[in-house]
Amino acid sequence: MKPAAYELVIFDCDGVLVDSEPLANRVLSECFQAAGFPITYETCVANMVGLSLPSCFKLAKEWYGREVPDDFFDVVQARTYQAIREELQPVPGVRAAIEAIPLPRCVASSSELDKIALSLNKTELAHLFGDKVFSARQVPRGKPFPDLFLFAARQMGIEADKCVVIEDSFYGAQAARAAGMSVLGYTGSGFARQLADAGAQVFDSMSALPGLLGFRA
Numbered sequence: 405m406k407p408a409a410y411e412l413v414i415f416d417c418d419g420v421l422v423d424s425e426p427l428a429n430r431v432l433s434e435c436f437q438a439a440g441f442p443i444t445y446e447t448c449v450a451n452m453v454g455l456s457l458p459s460c461f462k463l464a465k466e467w468y469g470r471e472v473p474d475d476f477f478d479v480v481q482a483r484t485y486q487a488i489r490e491e492l493q494p495v496p497g498v499r500a501a502i503e504a505i506p507l508p509r510c511v512a513s514s515s516e517l518d519k520i521a522l523s524l525n526k527t528e529l530a531h532l533f534g535d536k537v538f539s540a541r542q543v544p545r546g547k548p549f550p551d552l553f554l555f556a557a558r559q560m561g562i563e564a565d566k567c568v569v570i571e572d573s574f575y576g577a578q579a580a581r582a583a584g585m586s587v588l589g590y591t592g593s594g595f596a597r598q599l600a601d602a603g604a605q606v607f608d609s610m611s612a613l614p615g616l617l618g619f620r621a
Contacts, residue, residue: 410617412562413505414553414585415533416454417513419572419593422523423495425453427487432457435480436464439473453593454573456514456546457481485522494527495592497610502532504614510536512556512569514546514576536560547575550583557583568617577602588616 419425429448436443441464452460457480461472473479502509510533513520517539524530524537538556540546557564569580572593580587581603589596589604590613599606607616614620 409566410507410568410586411566412557412560412568413507413509413617414512414556414567414569414580415502415509416569416571416573416576417511417515417520417523419453419495420570420590421495421498421511421529422527423493423592424488424523425449425572425593427491428484429453431483431487432460432480435476435483436472439476441468441472443467449594453595454514454547454571454575456540459514459546481516481519485519488519488522488526492523492526494529495590495610499529499532501610501613502529505617505619507617508536508560508562509533510538510556510560512538512552514540514552516541547573548578548582550579553580553583553585557585570613571599571604574598574602577604580604588613 415421429445433443433445433448451463457477465471511520520537520539538559540552543551543555545551553569554564557567564584568586568588570588570590571577571580572590574595577587577589577599587604589599589606591606591608596606
C-alpha cells in the first residue's frame with residue numbers, strides 16, 4: 405500500500421511516544437530481584453519490551469517455576485508511576501513528527517490506561533490524541549497477538565489494511581503484521597534487526613516519520 409492510502413496511524417506509547425523503556429525496565433528488574441527472581445535489566449530489555457506486565461510475570465513463572473508475589477503488580481506499578489512523574493521525557497522529535505502528519509491517529513499500548521494517560525500528560529502529548537487511547541487490558545490477548553490493533557482500528561472505524569502502526573518492539577511489530585497492518589519500526593529502543601525480522605520498515609529518527617508516510621516534515 406502506498407503511504408497516501410493510509411487512513412489511520414496507530415502509535416505504540418512506550419518507546420515510540422515516550423522514552424520510557426530504560427526507565428520501565430530498570431524498575432522492573434529491580435522489583436524482580438527484590439522478590440527473589442534473578443532477572444537483570446538486560447534480560448528485561450531482551451525479552452520483555454512490548455509485553456504487558458502480566459505477560460512479563462508469566463515469563464518469570466515459566467523461567468523459575470513460581471508465581472510472583474500477590475502484590476507484585478501493585479509494587480511495580482507504584483514504582484514505575486513514581487519514576488514516570490520524576491523522569492519521563494518524550495521521544496526526541498515525536499511531537500513535531502505527529503503534528504506534520506495530517507491523518508487520524510490513536511494510541512494502542514500494552515500499558516494500562518492510567519499509565520498511558522500519566523505518560524502522555526507528563527510529556528505534554530495528551531492533547532494530540534484526546535480520548536483515542538487504547539490498552540491491551542481492553543482485549544483478550546495482548547501483543548504479539550493482533551487483538552489490540554484490531555480493536556483500535558474498529559474503535560476508529562478504519563479497516564485494518566488501511567492502518568499503519570508505529571512500533572519499537574518485536575512483539576508489537578508481530579502484532580501489527582498479524583493484524584494485517586503495515587508497520588514502521590522505530591529503532592530508538594535498539595531492536596532494528598528484530599523489527600526488520602518481524603516485517604517492519606525500520607527508521608531511526610522521528611524526523612523521518614512524516615516523509616515515510618508521504619508528508620513533508
